[in-house]
Amino acid sequence: MAQSITADRISYEYDTDMGKVLAVKGVSFSVAPSEFLCVLGPSGCGKTTILNMLAGFLSPTEGEILIDGHAVKGQGQDRGVVFQDFAQLFPWRTARRNVEFGLEMRGVVEKERRQTALEFLRLVKLEKFADIYPHQLSGGMQQRVAIARALAYNPGVLLMDEPFAALDAMTREEMQKQLTEIWQETEKTIVYITHNVAEAVYLADQVLVLAAHPGTVKALMRLDLPRPRDPLSLEFVEMQRRVLGQITH
Numbered sequence: 001m002a003q004s005i006t007a008d009r010i011s012y013e014y015d016t017d018m019g020k021v022l023a024v025k026g027v028s029f030s031v032a033p034s035e036f037l038c039v040l041g042p043s044g045c046g047k048t049t050i051l052n053m054l055a056g057f058l059s060p061t062e063g064e065i066l067i068d069g070h071a072v073k074g075q076g077q078d079r080g081v082v083f084q085d086f087a088q089l090f091p092w093r094t095a096r097r098n099v100e101f102g103l104e105m106r107g108v109v110e111k112e113r114r115q116t117a118l119e120f121l122r123l124v125k126l127e128k129f130a131d132i133y134p135h136q137l138s139g140g141m142q143q144r145v146a147i148a149r150a151l152a153y154n155p156g157v158l159l160m161d162e163p164f165a166a167l168d169a170m171t172r173e174e175m176q177k178q179l180t181e182i183w184q185e186t187e188k189t190i191v192y193i194t195h196n197v198a199e200a201v202y203l204a205d206q207v208l209v210l211a212a213h214p215g216t217v218k219a220l221m222r223l224d225l226p227r228p229r230d231p232l233s234l235e236f237v238e239m240q241r242r243v244l245g246q247i248t249h
Helices: 047-055 095-105 110-123 139-152 169-186 197-203 234-248
Strands: 005-016 019-031 036-040 062-067 079-082 157-161 189-194 206-211 216-222
Touching: 005 047, 019 047, 019 062, 019 206, 019 216, 036 047, 036 197, 047 079, 047 157, 047 189, 079 139, 095 110, 095 139, 110 139, 110 169, 139 157, 139 169, 169 197, 189 197, 197 234, 206 234, 216 234
Parallel strands: 036 189, 036 206, 079 157, 157 189
Antiparallel strands: 005 019, 005 062, 206 216
């Protein structure tokens, strides 16, 4: 089942050789079950720090994060994470064996692991590549395997840190379409980090715009655009202009 997310005035300080650095300050937002939130802002605004706190990799210095009303105290299998780096896949495992990894850690028996992995590879349109190793796959295909792996153990929340940033423009557009289809089919709650305004407008139900140094909430915008979204439509271009206006002013 999809889960809700609440971030209540979260802040985070890093310890550095020069002393403490405040990366995120007093950020609050909420995401309903099955909603798609994009977190948008310039480099250094704390986007990845927020994602790491949602994932439980970091603990807020102040404030609290709730998943379905329960405080986040660390990592958990209620959250799946997809990173930007292609190296997130295990190079010695085939696509299928990569997708099986979380299920293996849960102690799921081999027959069920294999069946579930193939099911999610079909979801990302890679079932024919089940026995192929990561280095034999394109960047976009590797990211689809990573998405399948994150979904296979059925988390309520999917956290994505600029997963398509390293892809070429055409592949990125295709991946955005496929992600929208996967999200609509699985009905997961998604938090997606990006610095690309058009990507945020294409994907999101809500856009959280951050200001930098430290990261604070500049705007939280709801995007009431029908799906599928046409990036060439007047409504899309107007919404893109509105979101961009929040970043530049």
